[in-house]
Every structure is written in C-alpha cells, then in structure tokens.
Amino acid sequence: MSKVNIALLQHSCQAQTAANFAKVAGLIAVAARQGAQIIATQELFKSRYFCQHEAYDLFKLAEPVNEKAATVKALSGLARKHKVVIVASLFERVAGGVYYNTAVVLDADGKYLGKYRKMHIPDDPQFYEKFYFAPGDLGFKVFKTRYADIGVLICWDQWYPEAARLTALLGAQIIFYPTAIGWLPADKKVYGERQHASWETIQRSHAIANGCFVAAANRVGSEPNPEKGKEGIEFWGQSFVADPYGTVIKRASSNKEEAFIVPVDLAVIETKRVQWPFLRDRRIDSYNGILSRFHEE
16 A cells, blocks of 8 residues: 555644543544544644643643553544544653653554654743653654554654654654644744744655655644733644655645645655665764764864
8 A cells, every 4th residue: 555645633722621532533533534544633632732831730631641541542442433543642641740742653443553752842931841741761663554654753853853864764654743833922923934934844854854754733723821911822733744855745724623634655755765865875874973962162
C-alpha cells in the first residue's frame, strides 16, 4: 500500500474535558466515513491550553497513559470500530510531581503501539510548559502501523531539525506534529504574519531535508487567560500536510473546526530521496560539534 488518507483534527476547546473528548470522537467518526486511515488530534485535545498560567490545581487534568488507562481504552475502541490509526495528545501523569506531554498511538485494530513524550519543553509568556511537564525520556520513536510507519513529535519539537532528522532516520514516512500554537493579540498586528510563516516554513523544511511527509494538527479559537487582566491566545489553526518536496498539499482554515482529509502517496518518498539523496550525503563523521549547546571562543 502506497496511498494513505491522513486526517487532521482541529477544533476549539471548552473547560469540560468530557465534552472535548466527545467532540473528537465525533470528528474521528466523520473522518473515518470520509476515508481517513490515520487520524491525528491537536495537542492536549481534551482540555483548554492550560499552560497560559501556572496553577497547581491544573495537575488534576493529568491521567495515566498506558493500555489500561480509561482514555487510551476509549481511543482504542474508536480505532478498532473505525479501522483507523489514531495519534492522540494527552497530559500524562506518572506519579505525583512527574508529568509529561505525551502522544499515544493506536493501530487500526485498536492495539496500543506505545507513546512518545515531548522532548523540547518551552517556557515563554503564556506557554509555561516547564511548570507542568518534564522533558521526554523515551527518545524519538517510530510506530509501525497498518497503513504507514509514522513518527510523532509535539508542538515545540517542530522547531528542532535534530528531532525531525532522528525520527526520519528511524524510518518515519510521515511525521505528525500535534500542536497548540497561536498569537498573543497584542503581538499579532506586528509579528503575526511572520510568526505563522516561520512556523509553517520550518516544518516544510523538515519534509524537504528528510524526504518525508509532515502533518501538523493545530487548534483553533480564542482561549481566555485565567489570570485577571491578562490577554488570552488566539490559536491560528491552519493545520497542514506537506509532501517530501515541501509543498503544502492541503491547509485547513484559520478559524473553523474541521476534520480534513489529505491523501498522500508514500511512493513519493523513494522518488524524492533518490533524486535528492540528502541522507546518503550526510557527513556523519563530522557532526560531533552538534553535541555542544554552543561553541564559545
């Protein structure tokens, strides 16, 4: 099988996690009816983006992520029912004080294939993730699903070529990026267009450099900041899939909830890598310097 239908889910979120899960279950059903075979959620789809501020009570949103966990079992049932692979982003609790930003992968028969924990954790205004998440400790992962070999990276991981490269070298044909990114309203007028262009460009570059497909699922809608007097975030949507040449095959809207289907032909990967053999010509004997954070004089 070389042709696969990807579905990316983008939607707004409300305070009630059960309502958000029900919305995603409905979008999965819609996508499956339209022929989707691999379906990816946006980052932390069960809740609003709670990292806008630091509050201890928000750790109550976290849950176990394993094949016996309630949400994973529910997703497994959806995958089995619709015969689809599901990539879903969750707030993982391991123990008190140990939490991760995690993506779980279920195969088309509902089988739990494993999870990836977000490796790069940001700490920026209204993206205070270091308060909530430990850095991932499982390394980069590839999951062999019924329809394709897929890698999963999460949001802030998008900006790091090392993450995409290592995931591709493990055999990923498609790299999925569950995402929650948007504008701070005060910044949008000055920086908004450049911020969005940078976000899309870096991911298209990963597709080109590694000769694979890249699929980013982002949320939409404005979410308030719980702290009085502080602005919230306007999530910019525009989920997209890029092919190994960096061409955006399809892009979602900036403000609509949707499950949009993107057909991809995995045979393009071989063609692209033969034409532009970037992986062949890597100087793996000369890259030791990348293990330093910065080279000071």
